[in-house]
Amino acid sequence: MRALCWTGVNEVAVEDVPEPRLLNRQDALIKVTASSVCGSDLHLLDGYVPTVMAGDVLGHEFVGEVVEAGPDVRERRVGERVSVCSIIGCGRCHYCREGLWSLCDNTNPNPGFLETLNGHATAGIFGYSHAMGGFAGSHAEYVRVPYADVNAFPVPDDVPDSNAVFASDAVPTGWMGADLGGVGPGDVVAVWGCGGVGQMAALASLRMGADRVIAIDRFPERLAMASAIGAQTLDYEQVDVLDALRELTGGRGPDVCIEAVGMESHGTGAQYAYDRAKQALRLQTDRGLSLRQAIHACRKGGTVSVLGVYLGLVDKFPMGAVMNKGLTLRSGQQHGHRYIPMILERMSQGDIDASHLLTHPLSLEDGPKGYDLFKQKRNGCVRAVFHPAGTTMPGQ
Numbered sequence: 001m002r003a004l005c006w007t008g009v010n011e012v013a014v015e016d017v018p019e020p021r022l023l024n025r026q027d028a029l030i031k032v033t034a035s036s037v038c039g040s041d042l043h044l045l046d047g048y049v050p051t052v053m054a055g056d057v058l059g060h061e062f063v064g065e066v067v068e069a070g071p072d073v074r075e076r077r078v079g080e081r082v083s084v085c086s087i088i089g090c091g092r093c094h095y096c097r098e099g100l101w102s103l104c105d106n107t108n109p110n111p112g113f114l115e116t117l118n119g120h121a122t123a124g125i126f127g128y129s130h131a132m133g134g135f136a137g138s139h140a141e142y143v144r145v146p147y148a149d150v151n152a153f154p155v156p157d158d159v160p161d162s163n164a165v166f167a168s169d170a171v172p173t174g175w176m177g178a179d180l181g182g183v184g185p186g187d188v189v190a191v192w193g194c195g196g197v198g199q200m201a202a203l204a205s206l207r208m209g210a211d212r213v214i215a216i217d218r219f220p221e222r223l224a225m226a227s228a229i230g231a232q233t234l235d236y237e238q239v240d241v242l243d244a245l246r247e248l249t250g251g252r253g254p255d256v257c258i259e260a261v262g263m264e265s266h267g268t269g270a271q272y273a274y275d276r277a278k279q280a281l282r283l284q285t286d287r288g289l290s291l292r293q294a295i296h297a298c299r300k301g302g303t304v305s306v307l308g309v310y311l312g313l314v315d316k317f318p319m320g321a322v323m324n325k326g327l328t329l330r331s332g333q334q335h336g337h338r339y340i341p342m343i344l345e346r347m348s349q350g351d352i353d354a355s356h357l358l359t360h361p362l363s364l365e366d367g368p369k370g371y372d373l374f375k376q377k378r379n380g381c382v383r384a385v386f387h388p389a390g391t392t393m394p395g396q
Helices: 041-045 112-118 161-167 170-180 196-207 220-229 241-248 269-280 289-297 319-324 340-349 364-376
Strands: 002-008 011-016 028-036 061-069 081-084 142-145 152-154 188-192 212-217 232-235 256-259 303-306 328-331 358-363 383-387
Touching: 002 364, 011 364, 028 081, 028 161, 041 364, 061 142, 061 161, 081 161, 152 340, 161 170, 161 340, 161 358, 161 383, 170 196, 170 256, 170 303, 170 340, 188 196, 188 289, 196 212, 196 220, 196 256, 212 220, 212 241, 220 232, 232 241, 241 289, 256 289, 269 289, 289 303, 289 319, 358 364, 364 383
Parallel strands: 188 212, 188 256, 212 232, 256 303, 303 328, 358 383
Antiparallel strands: 002 011, 028 061, 028 142, 028 383, 061 081, 081 152
């Protein structure tokens, strides 16, 4: 079958790879109809995740059709259209039972790297390096889904793939950011990053009753999308973010700060140049400019919710601000299984529409072009979505 593979730093190619097959009785085989790029994929592309290998199939946000199911798959059926969570849970371990799906004990067969780096291993993730299990990703014609009954969710007939594909990752990740932040009526929320996850965090915050959401980015098309959702916007190349947030909140600071950027955050000034140099020389793994800003901006006693992907070490982490301001710091890979059924229902009701994120529908063969558009933000690209059967999407 055809699949989009990582072939080296800043290099991807569409290659012929073996078709997946069922390995366990609870597996299902999914024919992919739409698979989106994600900002966290760029960390792989840029070579900052050391356990990605040439030939690995990328992609973790997808929707498709069940074409084969193992004998112990009870809930899913052949022919069913499903959105698959990017995080792979077993549904049985302590963490899955507690709703902490991204901390699953049983789905990462390669725990050693993360145990050494972080103290414990976390769940497997589709298409996200061998540290996360070495699972083949979704930029392909077919994907094997382990524990299909708990990781694949039926898509209502009236929800097109252009919307349902984002129920796999972007929408539940953004929703979790607002949920972990405890967003409620009357809150002022600041969101760093207006990519897919940041926009969905802004939308979720508004749905949870936030009085105002302030979205921070530099790309006009992303700021315009955030504004259309209902957020106020700040261009960090035009204003000092900390000064602007103090002014907008009467000097108090946002109640909840959601960081949706991660380990390659951009910015301006000497601190950004320092971070770029240290990361380029591999003296630190992660650039933490947006995370530092979120911590410094947050009001006393507020909550900082971290959605951006971080791998290892952030230099000059402002622990003094966290402690002395009495901040609550919450984070995690998405526990998507908590949210996806609710999100799909809201999509069916018209309450959530993420289809505007899909700016560039492309064939799978155009995968390298899609990643170039996405990384370089060319032609207003917010999300490129690949369609192995062509660019006309089912459900439209």
